[in-house]
Amino acid sequence: xxxxxxxxxxxxxxxxxxxxxxxxxxxxxxxxxxxxxxxxxxxxx
Amino acid sequence: xxxxxxxxxxxxxxxxxxxxxxxxxxxxxxxxxxxxxxxxxxxxxxxxxxxxxxxxxxxxxxxxxxxxxxxxxxxxxxxxxxxxxxxxxxxxxxxxxxxxxxxxxxxxxxxxxxxxxxxxxxxxxxxxxxxxxxxxxxxxxxxxxxxxxxxxxxxxxxxxxxxxxxxxxxxxxxxxxxxxxxxxxxxxxxxxxxxxxxxxxxxxxxxxxxxxxxxxxxxxxxxxxxxxxxxxxxxxxxxxxxxxxxxxxxxxxxxxxxxxxxxxxxxxxxxxxxxxxxxxxxxxxxxxxxxxxxxxxxxxxxxxxxxxxxxxxxxxxxxx
Amino acid sequence: xxxxxxxxxxxxxxxxxxxxxxxxxxxxxxxxxxxxxxxxxxxxxxxxxxxxxxxxxxxxxxxxxxxxxxxxxxxxxxxxxxxxxxxxx
Numbered sequence: 001x002x003x004x005x006x007x008x009x010x011x012x013x014x015x016x017x018x019x020x021x022x023x024x025x026x027x028x029x030x031x032x033x034x035x036x037x038x039x040x041x042x043x044x045x
Numbered sequence: 046x047x048x049x050x051x052x053x054x055x056x057x058x059x060x061x062x063x064x065x066x067x068x069x070x071x072x073x074x075x076x077x078x079x080x081x082x083x084x085x086x087x088x089x090x091x092x093x094x095x096x097x098x099x100x101x102x103x104x105x106x107x108x109x110x111x112x113x114x115x116x117x118x119x120x121x122x123x124x125x126x127x128x129x130x131x132x133x134x135x136x137x138x139x140x141x142x143x144x145x146x147x148x149x150x151x152x153x154x155x156x157x158x159x160x161x162x163x164x165x166x167x168x169x170x171x172x173x174x175x176x177x178x179x180x181x182x183x184x185x186x187x188x189x190x191x192x193x194x195x196x197x198x199x200x201x202x203x204x205x206x207x208x209x210x211x212x213x214x215x216x217x218x219x220x221x222x223x224x225x226x227x228x229x230x231x232x233x234x235x236x237x238x239x240x241x242x243x244x245x246x247x248x249x250x251x252x253x254x255x256x257x258x259x260x261x262x263x264x265x266x267x268x269x270x271x272x273x274x275x276x277x278x279x280x281x282x283x284x285x286x287x288x289x290x291x292x293x294x295x296x297x298x299x300x301x302x303x304x305x306x307x308x309x310x311x312x313x314x315x316x317x318x319x320x321x322x323x324x325x326x327x328x329x330x331x332x333x334x335x336x337x338x339x340x341x342x343x344x345x346x347x348x349x350x351x352x353x354x355x356x357x358x359x360x361x362x363x364x365x
Numbered sequence: 366x367x368x369x370x371x372x373x374x375x376x377x378x379x380x381x382x383x384x385x386x387x388x389x390x391x392x393x394x395x396x397x398x399x400x401x402x403x404x405x406x407x408x409x410x411x412x413x414x415x416x417x418x419x420x421x422x423x424x425x426x427x428x429x430x431x432x433x434x435x436x437x438x439x440x441x442x443x444x445x446x447x448x449x450x451x452x453x454x
Contacts, residue, residue: 004282005282013328016330018286019333020336026418030414033414034428035432038437039432044368044403044406045433045437208449246445246449247382247384248384249423249427250382308421
């Protein structure tokens with residue numbers, strides 16, 4: 001995640017951005033299998 | 046096995062006929078008997094169906110064609126209908142024409158859960174089916190995260206490449222939303238309302254920029270001790286960012302939600318307000334985005350349900 | 366091959382749920398035939414992979430759509446976005 005914290009001029013609010021990515025190993029594995037499925041069957045995909 | 050009897054006759058002279066149909070209870074089992082075994086054109090629209098059906102009533106033939114007064118009983122049906130996963134659907138459907146399938150107007154179905162990327166529960170949906178291909182839904186009411194959901198009237202063409210349904214959401218609980226999306230450690234009071242457009246594809250669905258807003262001020266609490274590993278051992282700036290959330294009093298809160306057909310969901314939380322013990326209450330704007338297969342969290346822990354009385358009466362009366 | 370020719374001609378497009386569909390309503394017979402054949406074969410391979418990996422078939426199919434749109438479609442070919450509109454790559 002890459003949070004950025006900026007303290008701005010007094011009248012402006014403090015802006016805090018926070019991005020959280022929830023990875024799942026199951027998805028990473030399936031992703032590769034689907035990629036090969038698509039690229040190994042050119043007449044189907 | 047499913048066996049159906051039809052007793053009656055057809056008078057060649059007058060061209061009139063009547064057959065009394067009786068299909069005693071048939072039970073569907075995933076991997077066993079399925080609706081597509083009874084009606085071929087249900088092959089691609091239903092999947093892994095469980096539950097029982099029964100049908101009773103006359104089929105009438107005259108010179109204008111074939112009509113019927115059949116009561117089709119659907120009892121605790123669960124499974125996939127197109128892209129939507131359903132649990133415990135109950136109805137007694139009056140069928141005016143068997144082929145192509147046409148129902149009487151204003152039929153009602155109750156459903157314990159309809160998963161449209163978000164869990165809609167305790168739904169009562171009014172519908173009519175015409176010519177086996179058009180499903181008209183009247184304004185219908187369901188629940189979600191202890192709030193009310195209204196489905197705008199829509200006409201769905203079965204098998205169309207894509208169609209959109211609009212859910213108007215009223216006062217869903219912010220706390221339940223966090224719980225549902227398993228954002229461990231984040232709790233909040235306050236209710237959200239807004240619009241959720243859902244795009245239905247024949248074999249998938251997407252949530253297309255849903256926008257919800259808090260009706261008024263409220264508070265958020267983030268307990269870092271319960272933070273998921275991804276956050277707990279992140280850098281100091283993350284910890285400092287989250288300390289702002291430890292006791293946050295918001296005056297404005299907006300939630301954006303997008304779900305792709307893959308199930309990848311992105312939840313955006315945009316809040317402005319302050320935390321008395323963070324820079325002694327200096328105004329803060331906080332943008333938190335949580336992305337990933339959040340719909341996994343949806344599959345677990347959804348409340349039970351009773352069949353509404355009105356449907357139960359009909360179920361009883363039609364089974365005599 | 367037949368699929369790429371039909372896609373290049375703007376007759377067939379990729380849906381986000383992993384299947385192909387006619388970009389224009391009531392397509393010619395041969396296109397309708399190609400669509401049913403392609404979708405039937407895809408349904409089979411999706412179910413097989415989903416079964417092996419123990420993930421929902423919808424996820425495999427939708428991931429295939431993402432990969433196909435990103436890696437197989439050439440500029441100008443059609444795919445459908447999350448709002449259900451046909452757009453050109």
